[in-house]
Amino acid sequence: MPEDAIISWELARFCSGLSREIGRQIGLLINRRGLIEDVIVGNDREVVLPDLSDYRLGRQALRGIRLIHTHLRDEPLSQDDLTDLALLRLDLIAALGVRADGQPGHLYAANILPPNPAGKSCEVWSPVAVADCQVHLGEFLGSLEEELSRTRTAHLVDDLQEQAILVSVSRQSHADQEESLAELADLARSAGLMVLDMVVQRPQTLHPKYLLGSGKLKEVVIKALQHGVDYLVFDQNLSPAQATAIAAVTDLKVIDRTQLILDIFSRRAHSREGKLQVELAQLRYLLPRLTGRGTAMSRLAGGIGGRGPGETKLEVDRRRVRDRISHLEKQMEALARTRMQQRARRLRRAVPIISIVGYTNAGKSTLLNVLTRSRVTANNRLFETLDTASRRLRFPQEREAIVTDTVGFIRNLPAELMGAFRATLEELHDADLLLHVADLGSPTLERQVAAVGDILRELELDRLPRLLVLNKADLVDPTQATVVSARLGGLAVSAVRPDTLLPLLDTVEKQLWSLTQAGLSC
Numbered sequence: 202m203p204e205d206a207i208i209s210w211e212l213a214r215f216c217s218g219l220s221r222e223i224g225r226q227i228g229l230l231i232n233r234r235g236l237i238e239d240v241i242v243g244n245d246r247e248v249v250l251p252d253l254s255d256y257r258l259g260r261q262a263l264r265g266i267r268l269i270h271t272h273l274r275d276e277p278l279s280q281d282d283l284t285d286l287a288l289l290r291l292d293l294i295a296a297l298g299v300r301a302d303g304q305p306g307h308l309y310a311a312n313i314l315p316p317n318p319a320g321k322s323c324e325v326w327s328p329v330a331v332a333d334c335q336v337h338l339g340e341f342l343g344s345l346e347e348e349l350s351r352t353r354t355a356h357l358v359d360d361l362q363e364q365a366i367l368v369s370v371s372r373q374s375h376a377d378q379e380e381s382l383a384e385l386a387d388l389a390r391s392a393g394l395m396v397l398d399m400v401v402q403r404p405q406t407l408h409p410k411y412l413l414g415s416g417k418l419k420e421v422v423i424k425a426l427q428h429g430v431d432y433l434v435f436d437q438n439l440s441p442a443q444a445t446a447i448a449a450v451t452d453l454k455v456i457d458r459t460q461l462i463l464d465i466f467s468r469r470a471h472s473r474e475g476k477l478q479v480e481l482a483q484l485r486y487l488l489p490r491l492t493g494r495g496t497a498m499s500r501l502a503g504g505i506g507g508r509g510p511g512e513t514k515l516e517v518d519r520r521r522v523r524d525r526i527s528h529l530e531k532q533m534e535a536l537a538r539t540r541m542q543q544r545a546r547r548l549r550r551a552v553p554i555i556s557i558v559g560y561t562n563a564g565k566s567t568l569l570n571v572l573t574r575s576r577v578t579a580n581n582r583l584f585e586t587l588d589t590a591s592r593r594l595r596f597p598q599e600r601e602a603i604v605t606d607t608v609g610f611i612r613n614l615p616a617e618l619m620g621a622f623r624a625t626l627e628e629l630h631d632a633d634l635l636l637h638v639a640d641l642g643s644p645t646l647e648r649q650v651a652a653v654g655d656i657l658r659e660l661e662l663d664r665l666p667r668l669l670v671l672n673k674a675d676l677v678d679p680t681q682a683t684v685v686s687a688r689l690g691g692l693a694v695s696a697v698r699p700d701t702l703l704p705l706l707d708t709v710e711k712q713l714w715s716l717t718q719a720g721l722s723c
């Protein structure tokens with residue numbers, strides 16, 4: 202028998218004899234050097250594997266350890282064995298059949314397969330007598346690992362770009378679920394993730410532990426591992442208990458919708474205030490999730506690309522997080538005071554204020570730029586703008602107004618963000634007119650308009666005069682633009698065609714000067 206056999210004859214004989222004697226399965230975790238890392242004693246049907254997080258996978262295709270365990274009735278690998286093989290990325294899994302006389306029977310082995318058209322996750326070997334098992338394991342694993350890495354990198358468009366599988370588990374209508382998932386895909390791309398696949402489940406009842414059924418979860422994780430995916434992104438928000446339970450099943454990074462949005466915000470925050478607000482929101486989200494095991498939690502704590510909130514990336518503990526939250530809250534209070542003074546000064550000047558609000562990516566910054574001939578960053582990514590920018594807009598007859606751009610809204614805006622951005626959003630109360638910009642070209646225009654309406658109501662901004670501006674009219678046909686704007690009571694414009702803005706400017710001027718005159722006189 203070769204030196205690097207799956208298991209030596211002597212060891213096989215010892216394990217099967219002992220297994221028969223105690224009537225329990227015995228499992229061995231063996232590393233690439235052939236050393237036994239762990240011995241597990243199970244019951245007569247299964248062995249329960251210990252936490253393998255010490256054997257980190259990293260970017261490796263295989264974990265570097267194999268599991269050999271006895272089967273008391275000389276029978277093949279079970280479905281659970283094969284799931285463990287794929288989930289844990291074991292080098293190999295083998296069942297050692299034990300004969301009635303305690304001698305080793307057959308060896309049933311299986312290994313992981315690279316992605317293949319048949320969608321098979323593993324290869325089950327034909328059973329052989331232990332004594333006849335002729336395999337040079339070192340060589341075999343070397344070439345398997347090479348093949349696995351090759352097929353993995355073939356999927357990477359850009360080696361630096363991390364990949365994600367999106368998961369949606371919901372009992373909403375089919376259309377709502379698809380729509381929300383499409384938005385999640387945009388969010389994922391805005392966070393720099395490459396979306397490799399989307400998994401949709403519509404169960405009769407939601408699985409309380411993992412949100413989706415455990416079988417389906419394992420299937421998704423196996424697929425992710427097979428394709429070298431780094432992230433599972435859930436469209437639904439996971440409760441702290443669900444996040445911990447899922448993190449216990451897999452080494453993959455698991456994030457939900459809120460975390461994804463928080464991550465995008467943390468990428469886009471530039472100003473001191475913006476950074477403070479995002480870190481505060483991230484920590485508030487993290488705090489109730491800091492109850493589980495160290496490793497699982499540190500993975501949840503890290504943002505995409507390992508960027509977590511501030512310095513508290515690893516081994517975050519609740520006390521440190523709480524201290525940091527109160528420190529940030531104090532800083533925010535100081536900033537809020539400065540803001541109040543600035544607001545007071547601006548109000549004294551009595552220049553009317555127009556605030557642009559609307560769904561993310563509707564074209565708010567682009568509109569501000571064309572209206573005021575400025576250069577605020579506009580980009581086809583969600584949540585491009587986080588910091589408010591104010592610019593001067595000149596009308597004929599020496600009239601002036603200040604136009605402010607704001608952070609975009611999204612449906613189900615995380616409560617943590619609403620809280621953290623309250624100071625920024627507070628400023629909207631000073632507006633004399635809200636320009637609600639919506640994207641006419643979006644298939645979900647009406648829902649976006651409604652979502653913005655809800656958020657404005659929640660912020661008690663619905664008492665302010667508001668004008669609905671249906672932007673990107675150039676993307677739809679003119680009749681549709683007319684019909685939709687009549688139905689929603691909006692003004693169709695295109696920020697990329699300045700001539701379409703004249704009616705808007707006219708309406709704004711009329712509204713402002715009649716309204717502010719009334720406002721100023723009282």
Ligand SMILES: Nc1nc2c(ncn2[C@@H]2O[C@H](COP(=O)(O)OP(=O)(O)OP(=O)(O)O)[C@@H](O)[C@H]2O)c(=O)[nH]1
Pocket residue numbers: 559560561562563564565566567568578579580581582583584585586587608609610672673674675676694695696697698
């Ligand atoms: N075709 C067309 N594209 C537009 C128009 N207005 C804006 N865009 C594009 O839409 C994308 C989003 O524009 P932004 O101005 O960044 O949108 P925003 O509302 O400020 O987005 P956030 O700051 O992310 O909330 C950019 O790629 C713009 O070039 C328009 O009238 N027509």
Ligand SMILES: [Mg+2]
Pocket residue numbers: 565566567578579585586606
């Ligand atoms: Mg913007």
